[in-house]
Amino acid sequence: MTSPANVPHLTPNQINALVVLMVEARRVTNVELRELAGFTLTGQDNKKLVDLGLVDTDRTHRPFAHELTDEGWRVARQLHTAAPPKQGGSTTRSLFVVLSNLHRSLDRLRVSHGDFFKHTEATAPAPTAATMTAPKAATTAATAAAPAAAAAPAGAEVEALVRSAYRDLATAPGDWVGLADVRDRLTDTDRAALDAALRAMVGRDDVRIIPVANTKSLTARDRAAAVRIGNEDNHALAIGPA
Structure with a gap:
C-alpha cells in the first residue's frame, strides 16, 4: 500500500497524536496526552x-492544549490508506x-468518524435520504414558518428555533429529519x-x-441544505428526549 498524495508523510509520534486527538474528539492538554498515551505533543x-x-x-497557558482542525480530521480519517512509516515498528503497524478495520466497519455502518467518536453512546441507525422523517402534513399557519429573527440573532435563540422546527417535523424524539426541511421552516433565519x-x-x-452515507440518494435540495x-x-x- 502506498501513501496517497493527500496524506502527508508523518512520524510515528505525529500519527499517534492525530489518532489520540481523533479518538478523544476534543481539546486535549499535554498532561492528558501523557496520561492517555504516554507522550506529549511538543517540539518539532x-x-x-x-x-x-x-x-x-x-499556547496561551500551560499545559498547552491541542485539537484537530477540519484538515486534521480529514487526514486522520484517511490514515488507513497510507503506508505505515518504516521507522514506526510493530506498534505503529498494528495501529x-x-x-483500516475501523474504517471498514464505520463505512459498513454508514457512520462517520466524527459522529462515532463524539457520540459513541448513540445506538440509532444512521439515516438515508429515504428514511429521514418527512414533514408533518398538518401544521398551523403559526408553526409552518419560524418566527422572524433579528438580523444577527444570538446562538441560543437560533438553537431554540432549530429545536422548535425539529419538534414540528419529527414524529417522535430521535427520528432523523433532513436539514433541508429544517431550513425550510427557518427561512427568515440568517x-x-x-x-x-x-x-x-x-x-x-x-x-x-451526521452525513447521509449513500450520497446517491441525496437530492439537490439535500445537498444545498447541508452544513x-x-x-x-x-x-x-x-x-x-430532553
Whole structure:
C-alpha cells in the first residue's frame, strides 16, 4: 500500500497524536496526552502538525492544549490508506491495522468518524435520504414558518428555533429529519447564524447531526441544505428526549 498524495508523510509520534486527538474528539492538554498515551505533543512534532494545518495548539497557558482542525480530521480519517512509516515498528503497524478495520466497519455502518467518536453512546441507525422523517402534513399557519429573527440573532435563540422546527417535523424524539426541511421552516433565519447554531449543537448530549452515507440518494435540495462539520457535509438531524 502506498501513501496517497493527500496524506502527508508523518512520524510515528505525529500519527499517534492525530489518532489520540481523533479518538478523544476534543481539546486535549499535554498532561492528558501523557496520561492517555504516554507522550506529549511538543517540539518539532507539534510544529509540523500546526504548520500543516492539522492541529490547533492553544499556547496561551500551560499545559498547552491541542485539537484537530477540519484538515486534521480529514487526514486522520484517511490514515488507513497510507503506508505505515518504516521507522514506526510493530506498534505503529498494528495501529494501522486497527485504523483500516475501523474504517471498514464505520463505512459498513454508514457512520462517520466524527459522529462515532463524539457520540459513541448513540445506538440509532444512521439515516438515508429515504428514511429521514418527512414533514408533518398538518401544521398551523403559526408553526409552518419560524418566527422572524433579528438580523444577527444570538446562538441560543437560533438553537431554540432549530429545536422548535425539529419538534414540528419529527414524529417522535430521535427520528432523523433532513436539514433541508429544517431550513425550510427557518427561512427568515440568517444562514450563517443557523450553520453556527447547528455546529454548536453537535456538542449537545441529545443532538446528532451526521452525513447521509449513500450520497446517491441525496437530492439537490439535500445537498444545498447541508452544513459543513468536521470537513464533511452533514444532512440529517436527530434530537433525543430532553
